[in-house]
Amino acid sequence: MHMSAASKEVQRVMTFCNACRYCEGYCAVFPAMELRRTFSSQDLSYLANLCHNCRDCYYACQYTPPHEFELNIPKTMAELRLETYREFCWPKGFRGLFKRNVLTLVLAILVCFAVIFGTMLMFQGKEVVFSNHTGSAAFYKIIPYQVLVTVPVTIALLVLLVVAKEFATFWRRTGGSLPSFLNLRAHGIAVTDVLFLKYLEGGGQGCTYPDGQFSMVRRWLHHLVFYGFALCFGATVLAAFYEHFLHLTSPFPVFSLPVILGTIGGIAILPGTTGLLYLKTKLDRAPATGKSTAMDIGFLILLFMVSLTGLLLLIFRETPAMGTLLAVHLGFVAVFFLTAPYGKFVHAIFRYAALVKNADEQILSKL
Ligand code: SF4
Numbered sequence: 001m002h003m004s005a006a007s008k009e010v011q012r013v014m015t016f017c018n019a020c021r022y023c024e025g026y027c028a029v030f031p032a033m034e035l036r037r038t039f040s041s042q043d044l045s046y047l048a049n050l051c052h053n054c055r056d057c058y059y060a061c062q063y064t065p066p067h068e069f070e071l072n073i074p075k076t077m078a079e080l081r082l083e084t085y086r087e088f089c090w091p092k093g094f095r096g097l098f099k100r101n102v103l104t105l106v107l108a109i110l111v112c113f114a115v116i117f118g119t120m121l122m123f124q125g126k127e128v129v130f131s132n133h134t135g136s137a138a139f140y141k142i143i144p145y146q147v148l149v150t151v152p153v154t155i156a157l158l159v160l161l162v163v164a165k166e167f168a169t170f171w172r173r174t175g176g177s178l179p180s181f182l183n184l185r186a187h188g189i190a191v192t193d194v195l196f197l198k199y200l201e202g203g204g205q206g207c208t209y210p211d212g213q214f215s216m217v218r219r220w221l222h223h224l225v226f227y228g229f230a231l232c233f234g235a236t237v238l239a240a241f242y243e244h245f246l247h248l249t250s251p252f253p254v255f256s257l258p259v260i261l262g263t264i265g266g267i268a269i270l271p272g273t274t275g276l277l278y279l280k281t282k283l284d285r286a287p288a289t290g291k292s293t294a295m296d297i298g299f300l301i302l303l304f305m306v307s308l309t310g311l312l313l314l315i316f317r318e319t320p321a322m323g324t325l326l327a328v329h330l331g332f333v334a335v336f337f338l339t340a341p342y343g344k345f346v347h348a349i350f351r352y353a354a355l356v357k358n359a360d361e362q363i364l365s366k367l
């Protein structure tokens with residue numbers, strides 16, 4: 001079976017590690033590796049997505065360059081991980097978006113802004129778009145209710161379909177079975193790992209990221225981004241519930257639950273994404289692959305802009321700037337979701353699948 005250069009390198013590295021096993025307490029990769037004697041391409045794709053790039057093994061290993069064995073696990077795993085993002089992407093014709101991720105983001109932003117703004121001006125006229133609208137249903141005076149519901153729901157269903165298909169491809173192509181997928185205990189363990197970011201804790205001192213010093217900063221910043229995003233998502237779902245079941249019309253008061261959750265979430269995302277971007281500027285490049293840097297940075301900036309424009313819309317929603325800010329915010333939100341299956345967001349999908357598979361394997365190995 002054909003193996004890419006990145007797969008062969010991970011295979012070489014894992015064969016060394018399986019004999020050495022010095023790093024077995026660092027993360028889930030090593031216990032998973034120890035369940036195998038040989039490594040198929042399926043195993044390697046799975047292990048690459050189980051690695052969360054903490055770099056502990058790089059700084060601990062006596063065989064990293066300049067040693068002649070030249071083991072560099074974080075870099076090798078990251079390169080294979082990127083390959084899996086492209087390979088398991090759906091539809092296949094969109095693979096190239098991973099390589100031109102930043103260009104894709106910029107074009108998507110321009111197109112979304114042009115479409116939203118153009119449609120608003122064409123159908124509502126600039127007097128309406130640039131006027132002051134207050135009180136109940138103010139947003140719907142700029143963008144009609146039917147449009148504001150139909151378009152996001154269509155995008156959400158489309159993204160959900162693509163993400164489900166990518167998850168299923170990852171599962172199948174890494175050797176996952178239906179019984180493993182249906183193992184609820186494994187899902188429970190994986191969800192707990194995600195909620196507590198267990199592996200970013202390392203051995204209690206955090207990861208050796210961005211350099212050789214142990215630090216919990218990356219973990220806390222990830223928590224801010226993760227829970228910030230979850231709160232914003234929850235706020236949107238709650239707002240839809242208020243509208244459709246309680247018949248309350250947005251914009252909601254500042255002290256209503258959707259606004260409070262969205263505000264806390266948005267505020268959490270700002271330092272979370274800024275901090276992660278700052279850590280990237282301090283990164284020790286030796287254990288990194290330069291191939292994903294642009295994609296990582298593009299994703300963080302996009303998330304930052306979604307959050308910032310959402311907060312600005314909240315602050316200025318009773319001014320004539322509301323129409324413009326609504327268009328800009330919705331533009332960033334649309335780009336975020338439309339590009340999610342073809343960028344850094346895929347990490348969340350494949351990482352979760354890898355954690356479930358790992359939990360299932362560990363449960364079975366103890367029977
Ligand atoms: S990374 Fe190096 S020290 Fe760690 S298990 Fe592999 S070979 Fe051993």
Ligand code: SF4
Pocket residue numbers: 023026027028029030050051052053054055056057058073074077
């Ligand atoms: S970089 Fe971290 S997560 Fe990846 S294999 Fe090494 S110790 Fe494990």
